[in-house]
Amino acid sequence: MITDVRFEDEANVIRKVCRDFCRKEIEVSALELDAHYDLEKLRGILVRSVELEILTMLIPEEYGGVGSSVLAAAQVLDELAYGCAGVATIFAYHLAALVALIEGGKEELLKELSAADSPQPTMLTLAGPDMEEREDAPQLVEAKNGLMLKGVIPLVASASLADRMVVFVREADAGLTQVLVDPRAKGVSVQPDEELLGLHTVPFADVVFDGCLVGDADLVGERGKAEQAYKKARAALNVFVAAIAMGTSRLAYSRAYDYAQQRWQFGRMLVDHDEIRRMLANMVTKISMGTAGYSQALKVDGTGTVSSWRSDLAKIFCTDAALEIAVDAIQIFGGHGYMKEQGLEKIMRDAKMLQVLPESNRYMEVQLFGAKG
């Protein structure tokens, strides 16, 4: 029986290295970080990840990066999520923001990010665009000294942690624009972190733009022409979230499998009860299919580009599977599964968050078939 659902390609060096990093740095702190958000500790993990070049892996080689594909990055996140879905999510938002910057042609910044010799990595995140047609959604306003950003984006991931924020602004008459914002700049205020169900390692907060200046250098690509960059970033984010869901599911599964081999109940080992086997089998099935699904979320044109459609499908399937797997893993543990120290209830809460990130799976399903009417 397969006890460890991982990729067969063990030669994949990046994954191996990431796995070690995950063991040493993330797994050990996951429960503590879930119970108490600790910026210092989190920064420590990010600093030590610099050596692995995870944060720069998507930057093309000509700009000094690693030049990996989105799918390779997803596999890395899958490994990290085995330790903690929250930590992996911070990386995911950073990497998705990179995709947007690469598409937007932000050469200098990308070079700067790969060349940085300061031990503190520059963290990125992605915010917007508004999907709910909120009245207070951010707008670019013409002012005396150039463009200004005004409005609110609710619950931006990594908001209080990020050094730069890639903001997508939708304007009724001008289309979608990508703006690079320094969250510490004048006119930007990151509200206090919100307490959410799960992913406690990720600081989520509302970001209020109150006339923050947007110079030419802050525009990524042309104003109103960011549709393509957003599409790519969103597809990447979908694949990343799917991969994280699978990584965290692997942890739930392997814990449940081990426990089922040790626990005696109703006259036999748990693993010898057919109903427990059904649950375990359902877990491996979903993990195998989900992993295959996100690993192949490519367009059929052979260019290696991630397909928006398939990335949506992978995200929906993998995150729905993650919740189901976590809930069953808890059930296999019985009362112990409900206790914090086992770490399984954390996986369940994290999985639920992944289902609604960046949009609810149920709404995504409705959107798959295009606009109504």
Add this chain to the structure above:
Amino acid sequence: MQESESIYRFMNKETDIFENVPIMNILKKKFPAYVDQAVDAQRTGRKFAREVIAPRALETDRRCSEDPSYVDLEFYHKAMEAQIPTSIFPKKMGGLGWSTLAFGLWGEEAIAADIGLAALVTFNLFAFIGACVEFRPNVVLHIVKLIVEEERKGNPFFFGWSITEPSGGTDQEHPVAMAASRPSIEAKKVKDGYLLNGTKCFCTNGDLARLICVNAPVDRRRPLETQATFLVSTDTPGFAATRLEVKCGQKASHTAEINFTDVFVPEENLWAPPGEGLRHAQEILSATRGAVALIGLGLTRGVVERTVEYASQKKVRGHRLIDEGWVHYALAGLMTDILPLRTAIMNFLVAIDFMHVVRMLNNPITDIALKISPAKLINSDLVEQLSGLGPVASVVKSIKNKVVSAETVDNFLRHGSAVKPAASDLAMRAVSVCADIVGLEGLTRKHGIEKIFRDAKVTQIYEGPNQLHRLDVFEREVGYDYRRAV
């Protein structure tokens, strides 16, 4: 729970049982006092939930997260003022004389507001049922008197019921499982009583309880044949609550590991003799699995009501969230399950009143005794001692065994084991579906939906895991013997 302007039809009504459980209209004709009391309890429950429970639920949950040993005593006192923890005791004994149905309707409202706090003040139910199961009048009188007297003085009286032990919970609830179990606890017969040694786990109120009803075998190697039930006073030397669990949810209610080192239990506190322990547990479970179904139902209602409220206020894409088609289907899918389940559970509660142990209180003999004797006499030590005398006790017990036959218990176990997984699975589905509807913003702490999400999962586990309940139903439907399972 928002007040007024709720678009949820039933939320602003004082009572909805006549609309939602139609059989009540018929029952009212035959038993007006019974139904009136239930309606009144629901009304009180709604008010209490809105005014007392809902406003403090999140704060208590937070404090318990920071310090699992925190007990919201201020809340318990408010509940005591309303006589909730003693509500099911007969009036003459100082309770409110509530029926199971009345208690259940109050509970459903409380749970929909917050299960943690609701559990904190309703768990004495287990004491009452546990004592009733044996129905030695002195035992019932003693327990009831003790709790009522203490709570009248303003001292919360917590009770625990402990069957689960480290080697497993499933094994404690089924004969085939128990026969093959490997328990850690054991009771040794000594002069005038028993000495308990070993550990029990996941005991609700284990660290707070004054009394705990504990199952333990007299011979560890023959757990099924020698399982017995003891009433343990927690101030007995050798007893200790050794660990407090840090849980995902339901934090306002404590769960503890308890340890016994030569804990002496006097003979008169042997509730079920060796060999009868599992039967005692199953008789309690035959009633309480229905109570846990009520928890599942209350949680489902709680999360659905909050979601309807949220979705009717939240503006998206130029309309309210609740105006989108996918939201209708998602919520409708839950509501279509709430309605029949609610009817089934209310049916179960009514059946307990008319057929199960509490019926003893309405049994002619008990009834007459309660009616003719002045309250003072009933609550005096004299009656308690008198009713402990061999002949009186055995007469009452034999009446009880007739009134509540083995078949009755078995049938309740079958129905209880059906409604419990149905309700707890629905609760888990509901919290997930509702989280999908409200999305990230709706999962911030203040909306209370994330708390219900955390609270729900354990309903599939406690009072026995749902897998066991399915087996219990199959066994009784088919007449199957699990010793033949391959």
